[in-house]
Amino acid sequence: MRKYLMVAAALALIAGPVGAQTEPAATPFPERGLVPVRTPTEEARRAEEAREAAREAARERMLYGIGAEGPGQPVRPGLLYDTETEARRELPPEDRQQLLFGVGEAALPREPARPGTAAFERDGRPEGRVLTTDDTTVLYGPDGRPVGRIQEQPGATRIYDPTGRETGRVQRTGTGSRIYGPDGRLTGRIEETQGTTTLYGPAGETIGRVQVSGDTTHLYDQRGRPAGRVVRQGDTTYFYGPDGRVQGRKVTRGGITYYYDEHGRQTGTVRE
Numbered sequence: 001m002r003k004y005l006m007v008a009a010a011l012a013l014i015a016g017p018v019g020a021q022t023e024p025a026a027t028p029f030p031e032r033g034l035v036p037v038r039t040p041t042e043e044a045r046r047a048e049e050a051r052e053a054a055r056e057a058a059r060e061r062m063l064y065g066i067g068a069e070g071p072g073q074p075v076r077p078g079l080l081y082d083t084e085t086e087a088r089r090e091l092p093p094e095d096r097q098q099l100l101f102g103v104g105e106a107a108l109p110r111e112p113a114r115p116g117t118a119a120f121e122r123d124g125r126p127e128g129r130v131l132t133t134d135d136t137t138v139l140y141g142p143d144g145r146p147v148g149r150i151q152e153q154p155g156a157t158r159i160y161d162p163t164g165r166e167t168g169r170v171q172r173t174g175t176g177s178r179i180y181g182p183d184g185r186l187t188g189r190i191e192e193t194q195g196t197t198t199l200y201g202p203a204g205e206t207i208g209r210v211q212v213s214g215d216t217t218h219l220y221d222q223r224g225r226p227a228g229r230v231v232r233q234g235d236t237t238y239f240y241g242p243d244g245r246v247q248g249r250k251v252t253r254g255g256i257t258y259y260y261d262e263h264g265r266q267t268g269t270v271r272e
Contacts, residue, residue, distance in 0.1 A: 065103060068190055075137060079102070088147075101230060103210050104210040104228075105239075107212050116131075119271045123268070128140050128141045128142050137150040157169070167181075216231045228247070235252050248260060255272045256269060256271050257270040
């Protein structure tokens with residue numbers, strides 16, 4: 001009986017005197033950490049789903065891009081940094097175009113990555129830097145803190161987050177690469193045959209392919225339709241969309257790479 005009286009007394013203290021017009025307490029027991037549970041709106045739920053999809057897309061582009069580097073080739077240092085930046089910025093989900101651009105560019109002949117430091121700028125603001133040694137690339141954010149690490153091992157490339165947790169792995173095979181996610185499950189694979197790189201999803205479905213012809217890489221979507229091309233002309237690389245229009249370009253001079261959008265506006269810089 002005493003227990004029920006104590007409960008009733010507690011309720012009376014919370015509610016206040018009978019008949020008094022008081023505001024309902026938002027947190028009846030703040031000292032216990034109890035707070036009202038708010039049901040997220042449909043807009044908030046969709047926004048969170050979009051953010052999660054962006055993070056997954058960033059991880060996928062990172063893994064496929066690293067896989068496309070090819071057996072025995074060093075990983076492009078900026079790849080992990082770019083995708084981690086996209087994930088932190090929570091960009092909306094995008095199609096396979098950027099993935100195909102990245103793989104297409106990686107498929108073109110290029111010089112091996114050199115050990116050293118590269119600094120990234122976007123719209124004139126520092127975005128971070130990468131530090132590459134013989135077999136390890138550490139990536140730092142604009143605040144100077146590590147955002148990830150790429151570790152080269154015999155026959156495999158492993159990706160780690162700032163805490164040292166493995167978030168992905170690319171296992172090279174005789175004709176391409178198999179790509180694994182943070183849970184160790186197969187997320188896709190890449191097959192390379194006679195200048196053609198084909199990307200497959202976890203269920204074996206075709207995601208797209210790129211085909212190199214001289215200094216041009218032709219891009220195709222999952223249905224085999226032309227999806228654009230990457231063209232290298234001297235120190236400039238152009239990215240064309242499926243409509244044949246330039247969607248962006250990059251120019252490398254004196255150890256500095258400048259990035260431009262489809263309107264010719266400079267959007268980023270990498271200084272090595």
